Structures are given as C-alpha cells and as structure tokens.
Amino acid sequence: MRSRTRTRRGAAVTAAAVLLAGAGLGTWATDTWPFGAKDHYCWGAWEQDSGPDLLGEEGFEGEDGRSRTTEESAPTPKRPEGQCTLTLKSSRTAYDGGTSRQRNTVKVTYGTAPRDAAQRLEWLTDYLGDRAMPLPDGLPGAVDGTHGMLVLPKRCDSEDGRPTAVTLDTTNDSSDSYTGGSVHLGGADAAAELLVSVANKGMEQAGCAAGKPLRSPSALPSLAEDEEDFFSEGDAACRIKGMNLTGDFDKATSMRLEYQVGAVTRDVQSCSARIGRSVTRRLPEERIFDALMVRAPRLAALLDGTTGHKALARGWRGTGVSDYDYEIARAECAGRPTTFLLIGGGRDSTRYLAAFTNSVAQRLGCAPVAPEGADR
Template sequence: MTDETSPADGGGRAWPGRVKRLVRARPKTALAVTAAVALVAAGLGTWAAGTGPFESRDRYCWGAWEEGSGPEFLGDGGGSRTSEETAPTPKRPRGRCTVAIRSEGTSSSTGDYVRKAEVTVTYGPAPRDAAERVEWLDTYLGGSAVPLPDGLPGAVDEDRGLLVLPERCDTPDGRPTAVTIDSESGTDWSDGVSLSDGAELGGARSVAELLVSAANRGMAAAGCAPGRPLRVTSPVLTLAEKDEDYFSRACRIKGMEFGKGTNGLEYQVGAVTRDFQSCSVRLRRDGDRYFDALMVAQPRLAALLDGVPGREPPARGWRGTGVFTDIGGYKVVRAECAGRPVTLMALAPGTRETTRYFVAFTNAVTQRLGCAPVAPGGSGR
C-alpha cells in the first residue's frame, strides 16, 4: 500500500492509496465529552469521538469531503456510512472513491424498509475506444446536464457530473484526464417493492462543488495540480424548462418530428450556450435513450473527442471531418463554425436511421451560431 499526500484545499494530510472503513452515527452525549477530557488528562492526545472542541470528523474522497458538511449523504442523520477509496498517484494517475449509506426503518403504511445510496468519484483518462468514449461522454452531457460555471470544462446535473482536468494531467498518449461523480439510491420494502430515487446530492450547484473539491485533491495526489486550486464561484445555470412529453417537434427544432412514435417519447431541451447545446429524446416508460444530440465547442471538453471524427468527411456533402457508425449507433462531426471548431454528435440505440434528425439538429446549431451549413443541403448563416 502506498500513501499519497494531497495538500490541495489546505489538506496536507497523508491519505492511504487504498482505504476502506465503516463509520456509524456517533452518540453526541456528555459521556463522549468526558471521554475526551480523560484522554487529554492521560496524555494520549486531543482526539475525541464526540462533539465540542475535540470533535473529529471523517473525511472522504482523498480528504475532499468532510462528514457533516454539505449535502445529506455526508450528514450524521443515523444509519451507517462506509467508504472505500484508491488515490491516484504520479505513476498510476487513476483513482476511485465510493461513499455508501445504508439505513433501516419502519413505516406504518408499508412496513419495514432498507434505504441505500452510493456516491462514486472516478479519476482517470477518457476511454480509449471511440464508441465507449462517445457513450461515456453522453452520460454526463446529455439529458438535463448544464455546463459548469467559471469557464470550467465540464457539466453537471442533480445526480452526476464531469470535469476535464488541465492539459498537464493528460495521459502520455494525449487523452485528457477527467473526474466524474455518479450517484444512485433506492429503497427496498419488506413486501418486495423497490423504488429508485435521487441520492440527495443537494442540487447541481452542490454537485459542482463536490466534483471540483475531489478534482483538486485528485490532481494533488497525481502530481499535476495547477498553481491555484479550481473553484466554483458563480451560479450554476438553471434550465429554462423541464422535460416535455406532449409534443410534435422535439426540442422545438424543425425536422425533429418523430411521427406516431411521439406518444411514447419525451424530450429535454438542455443548455443552449455558445459552447454547448443539447437535445435529449427518451422513452417515457423507462427513460432510456431514443435519440441524443450534442454540440460542444469548449476546447478542453471537445478534446475528449479528439481522434473520433477522423480525417475525412463522414458522408458525401458534409463539411468537416467525421464518422457515422452502425455499430454503437453514434455520429460525430467536427467543423469550423464562426471562426472556431465545433464538434457535433448524436447517439441512438439499435440500427434505426437517425441521420435526418442529426441534420436537423446540426442546422439548428449552425443557424444559431451564424456559420456555414455543416450538413448537406443544410442551412446556416
């Protein structure tokens, strides 16, 4: 086992390369304070497992998060909390930490239940395989994700987030390193019913702060931290509307009409900025992807797709370079638009033909940004 020091955020404490522990809610009583005083009197240090000036709080994810601070999953509201973590190092810049919470109770209407939640942070490079990389990226940029504020290259929603680290953290083969946060939770009832819901991360702003804090610690451990820690100081963008399940034209984009199948679909208009635009169409019954389209122009975020578009146009009449695949169901095109490169991508499961929807989305982007059409026969400025 190798110990790594993570001085970012004022840390400086040595955090083991791999740690696993169980933390239970601790009694906040006078007895705990008395025990603390006894320890001091015995010359055994100032550590105490209670409250007051000697309180010791557990920390997670390489020291980035402190018990009792921020969102509900870090609170001291009973139940048990376990954590497991592997810190990145300069020789192996990959890491992972998981915080899991379990609590039990009884409801007068539904009986006994067990509630479980898990929050996971991963530090490492983007997947090497192109199909895996596109799928991975869409997980964090699609749906209701919004860009991180303060020029930070990444995106968050209420359950997950992604941050691309500075170039100095890139792998030797040129792939950017990223930090991601994911969460899941659910309740199992004694009658066999299970319910999945949110992990109570405190909203998109809280997710952004958790993500950046973990990234700072991870970079410090990996030896690629910038001179100043990354920070979130500005508000996180709020989407103007929620998902819509009664429509004829997805995301209000001309050409994105899905015909009779619309009755079983819902769409989400994502963020629409100079650097980012998304439109997600999902199956209403289970939320699975039907068609996702994204535009990314933020340089570090777009760097996650370097190498995927190739060097040739994806098909006749398209401007720029790109690739359309049947296996994996993705389309990626990169072209100059309004004086800078933009990357457009679309994903759809199975072998359904979705080119016309991608053309419609691409037209909407080029018209909005004011550049020449990218799609054949498309419209732009």
C-alpha cells in the same frame, strides 16, 4: 493505497459523552473525539458536515442504523487513476412494523476517458446530455443533481495525450421503491461543489496540481423546462425544425414521445428524445436519440480522434464518421472547431443529426455543416 473510513455512531459515543460531561471536560470547544473530530472521505477531499446534504444528517433517509463508509484507492504520480465509493446506510420502521432500508452510493472516478470511440461518445453524452448543465466560470464540465464530470487541465493528460477527467455518479439501492433511482446530492450546486473539491484533491495526489486550486463555481443556471410531449404533428424535438418524430412512429407510440431540451450555450447544446414509459402497458422508456454539440476546448479534446479524416457524407463540411451506434461530425464554426454528435436514431440518424447540426450552426452564426436537404 486502499483505505476504508467509517463514521462512528452508537452507544460508545453516548457513553463517552456522559462521562466527559460529568467530568466537566470542554470537549465541545476542542477538536477532540467524539464531538470535535470530523470524518473525511474520498482522499480527504470531503469533510463530514461541511455543507452538501450528502455529508450531513440530511444525507440519511432513515433514523436507525446510520453509517457512512468509504472504500477508496487514491491516484498517484506513477498510477494516475483512482476511485472512491462513499456509501450511506440507514433504516426506518414503518407504521405497519415493516422496515425500509437505505443504501445510497456515490462513486468518484479519476482517470482518462474510454479508449474505444463508441464507448467514449456514450460516456461523454451521459455526463453532458439530458438535464446536465455546463459548469460556469470557465470550468470544463457539466453537472446535475445526481452526477457530473470535470475535465482536468492539460498538465494532467495521460501519456498518450488523452485528457483526464473526474466523474461523479450515484446509485440508490434502497428497499423502498419510492426512493429508488439516483441519489440526490442536495442539488446541482452541491454536486458541483463536491466535484470540484475531489478534483483538486485528485490532482494533488496524482502530482499534477499547480498554482491555485480550481474554485467551486458560482450558482449554476437551471433549465427552462422539464420533458415535453409532442402534442401535434407540427411539434419537433427540442423545437428544432426537421426533427419531427411523429411521422416515424405509429399513433400509440407517438402519444408517448418526449424530448428534453438540455443546455443551450455557445459551448454546449444538447437534446434528447425518448419513447416514454407506459405504466398501463408496462412498457419501459426507450431512447430514440441523444444529440450533443461541444465547442469548449477541453471538452472537445475528449472527442479528438473520433471524427475520422474525411467528410461524414457527400456535401458535409469538415470530417465525420457514420457508425452503427452513432453519427459524428466536426467542422469549423464561429471561429472554433465544433463537434456534433448523435447517438441512436436508427435509420434516420443522419437526418436527425443534419437537422440538429444546421440548427446549432445557424444559432452560432456560421455556415451550414450539413448539405441542403439532408434534414428531410
């Protein structure tokens, strides 16, 4: 079933308000259009003006031509897949007479992770890496102010055993270059609220809701710092010994190296390294690598079948796979199967993964996963 909802705005509302006010009708105190009725979006999960900035007046960047529309296809028990795209449009006139236009979209997807291993690992890293923080209160997922992911209970798994997840992504196609990029949903806490509510509705539509619905999490923790630079030869990515990148690049490139310390918990840890963009030389940002550790059972289930049946390399504990695009290893650590992943890295990918893996293992209190010397 596909549906389209449009927020009503414009002269019709104004005219109706005048007529009703003149007639002395108490529409403000009732649930009668145009004052009381609220629009609903994404399978009925979100209500207009219900809290997050996205659903209220704060979601619009301009004062003119405002509209909030959805195109959606709800999951069903026979077809447990669904999508919803919420689009906000507005415009504003600048002091010089020019017009800037806003077109922000928020896309929700209900379904299983990609079947292809490389695509699945990239997909998972997109949601768990960089500045994403794991959801608290035992919810298996992660979120930041622009996107998020929540893995649903096992009862919602696909027929082939893959977990089902709900993802939330944003796109900003505004004509104003200063507002381009991702849509800010009102902060990470607001993004988590949106994600949990649409996950509950998706499970209800797909027929796998049971018992009490998932609860919106308590306040999310924040990261300690933004991206950091490599200021000296001794600096290492995410302050992990063995992940020193300055010797791997020329001097000019080394001056642009940046890293982001992501989540550091017992269930998830992430680190990303980039060659930052250069405005003067018109060079874009480039990825060096994304490293990720996952132990939370429902999140780890997304990685089932990707780590092979033998050790990553000689001397490594557990199982692993070395591919052109990624390196991945899984081993028992602190009483639980733990997966370590590195995407990118080029010829040094195994060295970076070894350094990241053994650093995390030491923090968790388990034996090294990579053999001695693999991080050099």
